[in-house]
Amino acid sequence: MALVRDYGMGWDEPAERLNAFVSARYVALRLAPELARRQPRLADIPALRRHRDADHGVLFMLPLVAAEALWPADPATWAYRRHLAGFLLFVAGAWAVYRLGTMLLGSWRWGLVGAGLLVLSPRIFAEAFYNYKDVVFLSLFALAMLTLLRLLRRPTAGRALLHALATAAAIDVRAMGVLLPALTLGFAALELVYRPVRRRAFVGALGLYVPVLAALVVLGWPYLWDNPVHYLGAALGSFGHYAKAMEVFYLGRFVAVRALPWHYAPVWLLITTPVPYVVLFGIGLWGLARAAWIAGPGRWLRRTNSRRYLLVLAWFAGPLVGVIGLRSVLYDGWRHLYFIYPAVVLVAGLGLRLLWHAWQRRQTAAAPPRALAAGALLVALALGMARVAWRMVAEHPFQYAYFSFLPGRVVEQQFERDYWGLSVKQGLEWVLAHDARPAVPVSMDERTEMTLRINAKMLPPAARARLRLVAADSAGGGYFLSIYRWHPGAYPASVGRPVHTIRVGGAAILGVWRRP
Template identity: 55%
Template sequence: MLRPTALLPDSLRRPLVLSFFLLLAALGIGLHRDYGLSWDEQLDRLNGIISVKYVALRLAPDLARRQPSLAAIPEMSENEDVDHGVIFQMPLVVLEKVLGLEDPRDIYFMRHLVTFFTVLGGVYGFYRLVTQRLGSWFLGLLGAALLVLSPRMFAEAFYNYKDLVFLAFFTLAMYTLTRLLRRPSWLWALSHALATGAALDVRTMGVLLLGFTVGFAALEMWYRPAIRRSLLLALLLYLPTTAAIVVLGWPYLWENPAGNFLAAFQSFSRYRSDMLTQYLGQQISVRSLPWHYAPVWLLVTTPAAYSAAFVAGCTTLAYTIRQQRFSLLRRRTGRQDLLYITWFFAPLAAVVLLHSVLYDGWRHLYFIYPAFLLLALRGVRVAAAAWRTPSGPAARRWSGAALLVVLAGGMLHSAYRIIRDHPYQNVYFSVLPGPVAERLFERDYWGLAGRRGLEWILAQDRKAQVLVGTDARAALVLHNNHLLLPPAERARVVLTSAEQAHYFLTTYRWHPGAYPTSYGPEVYSIRVNGVKILSVFRRP
């Protein structure tokens, strides 16, 4: 089989890969100030602040108590978000102090930039993962490009501290796992423990990595007796080191590591609120989601060309499994394919079978997206091989060429949408017209458009004080996004009730229908590819 790398000489590998990631870094620096403040960001920062206070009181109590702001920070026992790990949040809190950032505008822009670079590290890990499995740096770079050119992922890489950061850490952990299984050593055991611990301290779903590690290590030892001793020793180092990292990076666990971790893990199956979500045109409880909720959301928000490549990859893999059956596992590549299949399908199946609580689309499952792309790239590799084999059947050659053309067109279209929809790529829908998507699904559930709405109001109304209101349940959208205004403009905003406001702003999260004329005339709106995500009404 001809490798896609034959299309480009290996001498181009270093400059192309370096240029690609430098371009992404430049984009992150140039764009990180464009996004609004998402729904959870203030709560995530507060979680980090509470944990930093807890650590300071344990390690340097006398110094900590001399800090004037300490009393205003809640205690760990008062924190409702203790079930969220803080290994990513605590360094951000420390960094804002080291940099001397005081204004919330500067603080959150810094956090957006650091978040993007963290996700960029996960993209690099995915590049290495694909290169290792498919034996092609060209396909590795293509995989990294597919991940970046996924509009929702691109936008959320700046502000989604939970799901995109978890995707990054989980992907890095899967890469370190493949290296550990291939050549067991203390260095890869420690690297894998660090990546696993970081993932677990972002989302407890990271426990999957422990299962993957132990299960596939056992499979590796079964088929490679020569490495049994070294891999077993690596596991004996990996497991306690991972536990230590998880506890060290999550102060909530310090007093009762096992009990508190179990409580945090169980909290995600007992969601605190009976929240409603818009799905297929109806407001339904997040506790009563139909089985197809996650698969449908994945389909309608993933570029259609990527889904076509995924179907091709799964089809070819299923054919290979049917032909070779268990003999496939005798090869390292076959065992890796099983790992990636498990990575994608097992969490998805678990969510469906266990009726897990999800909301805001399928963001809680974003970490399976790299596995989705890995399977898609398998389809691309087979298509490229078919196209470049003159002696093969004509139908196979042309179907391979068609898939490559479709994928190239899909990537170009995704890049176009990322540019055109900026900074609202988070409401990208792949296969639905705007009015249909607007009626069937949640729109800007992050509340990012609230920033632009406030900026427009202040630009149009020059009064010293401007009263702005919204739906009672969406008040956090205004409170968060007014923090990103320059201080002088922020001081002009008075957040109040809808009845007292001069302007009423909505992002349609829990009010998907039109507003009555009693709200006043609509004076401003934002549409993204036909999907209305914000309206501003001038109150009578």
């Protein structure tokens, strides 16, 4: 509640809002056509079948734009309300991770550790306020994995219905949610192998889950209403179609998204995840592999908790391997795979528990050197986590530009920085605070000037009225802003005199120049 107004408007937010209005118009025309035609708010909204991004799920945004239409307010007011709604859903996702950790690690305290690692992840925390696709999907996917684990533990009609609802919600935000029915059927089959006495219960639960899921998916996604099978196939087949000509700055050069190397997603995951979490994930992964090796795969899978961990590993590795193998289109880092991150923190929680138990054995004569090593590593990791928390506070509200271990100069030379454009809000606030003129000209380059327009709307009306958004080649004592998105290098002196820079971890994410 205290931080929600600190974040600007992300690049995708207007598009997501428009997508929801397009679906809202379609629903209104289907349910109350005469009333819908009399609504001036819907007059300029394009038709669903002619809209370029009609195949995007709108379940999260649809009720918000409906409320916005019923209770109009200043654009910034509704933007902040959407930010708050997104973060509250993230809180629900963090609760799901807490419950999953409690079930996997055997204690509510360890479950709280898993949820804590999720919240103390700088990029995820910041994007929870404004990333209506990837972090919303992360939260809904985590909730659906919780309902799946509960269904696998005790298959009942009520749990099957709840899991169908959670699965449909995830699919109706991003079509990638179709992974959930695949995981459900695959791991239900595994349970039937190792728990054949529950065969009738599983068959009954799945027999209810599948048709209810199909109905709920269609109900929550207006794009599917005319022809569910055809349009769902079209949505699944359209991944990346809107980014064919896009380029990203990766390893010091611009690369077409269709030509990105296989390591794009793993590298981004590594350099933006806090180092202590990567170390703990590796320890947890080693612990699982060691347990499976000692017991043997067959005997290891007979344990209920082993099958639960296998589900978590499939949650992490399946999408990552699939994206690499299918050469799926990615951009803006690894945000399209954020939904696998709860699996990372759950395995990291296991790694921390293994270290803790090794340290607790320090009093026994059998393994004091190993216990002392575990204790030293625990201290180092605790200091690393404290530094992550400190950086989240010190770099607020720019946690979305966090890099875990790379120096700022390397980041500037090799990777994208503020690809959301949110720092433009703080840039505009700085300009207005340091220039008392009643009209202040401000510009950005043509490819990023949309971030200027949308973040101007986030300012109070009086401040907004003082801004004059002008073309980048305009002269006359104004200001030029850059987020370095498609111009990562230094600017020539002709741009103006540099007067302000916002840095995160030593890397510049926004520059302000005073024009001559």
